[in-house]
Amino acid sequence: DIQMTQSPSAMSASVGDRVTITCRASQGISNYLAWFQQKPGKAPKRLIYATSGLQTGVPSRFSGSGSGTEFTLTISSLQPEDFATYYCLQHKSYPWTFGQGTKVEIK
Amino acid sequence: EVQFLESGGDLVQPGGSLRLSCAASGFTFRNYGMNWVRQAPGKGLEWVSSISASDDNTYYVDSVKGRFTISRDNSKNTLFLQMDSLRAEDTAVYYCAKGILRFCSGTSCLDTFDIWGQGTMVTVSS
Numbered sequence A: 001d002i003q004m005t006q007s008p009s010a011m012s013a014s015v016g017d018r019v020t021i022t023c024r025a026s027q028g029i030s031n032y033l034a035w036f037q038q039k040p041g042k043a044p045k046r047l048i049y050a051t052s053g054l055q056t057g058v059p060s061r062f063s064g065s066g067s068g069t070e071f072t073l074t075i076s077s078l079q080p081e082d083f084a085t086y087y088c089l090q091h092k093s094y095p096w097t098f099g100q101g102t103k104v105e106i107k
Numbered sequence B: 001e002v003q004f005l006e007s008g009g010d011l012v013q014p015g016g017s018l019r020l021s022c023a024a025s026g027f028t029f030r031n032y033g034m035n036w037v038r039q040a041p042g043k044g045l046e047w048v049s050s051i052s053a054s055d056d057n058t059y060y061v062d063s064v065k066g067r068f069t070i071s072r073d074n075s076k077n078t079l080f081l082q083m084d085s086l087r088a089e090d091t092a093v094y095y096c097a098k099g100i101l102r103f104c105s106g107t108s109c110l111d112t113f114d115i116w117g118q119g120t121m122v123t124v125s126s
Helices: B106-110
Strands: A004-007 A010-013 A019-025 A033-038 A045-049 A062-067 A070-075 A085-090 A102-106 B003-007 B018-025 B032-039 B045-051 B058-060 B068-073 B078-083 B092-101 B120-124
Touching (some): A045 A062, A085 B045, B003 B092, B018 B032, B018 B092, B032 B078
Parallel strands (some): A010 A102
Antiparallel strands (some): A004 A019, B018 B078, B092 B120
16 A cells, blocks of 8 residues: 655644645655645645646645655645645555645644 | 535444435536545544446445445436444544546546535444
């Protein structure tokens, strides 16, 4: 099975900060990597697909990069509505696996 | 508008059964694979199962193999998850999510999990 190691597990940041979240795969997954945002009591929302494809309607301050085994989600300037938990997902091979999540809190 | 409406979640005793449903609308359901993902209280997301558009390929996380069965009725635009021999550790919110386009090519084969249902709660407890 492919393990997805996401870091950090939690972070405190201020509005306007640049935020970077990393997911490392235990083996190569090509571009089969997506990022999701989840707020309490709500379903996850896809932000990024195919490593760097921006979901329609998602602000351009969100971006994804990487390839192979190391992937990054970047929020260029954190906004109040971005405080949430973020997950990566590999769908290269079954069982598909999520990262453990990164909770972004207000500093 | 593409949307899903899940139902079937309930409180059930260990060893019991439940059948979850996910009614789809706003897209050509029969052309897409579908997925189930769950989230235990206070925990992260866990992929549970997937089914191909044509219903001929199914996949499961090891912890539910032999106990859960994913299926679909393309005539009714509905996805199902039959859950048997339920355990306390199956307690979670269960989400359905849109999968990959049948006969995809290129980037479209990476375009999945774009739409999620609102979730349905399954509680396994005596």
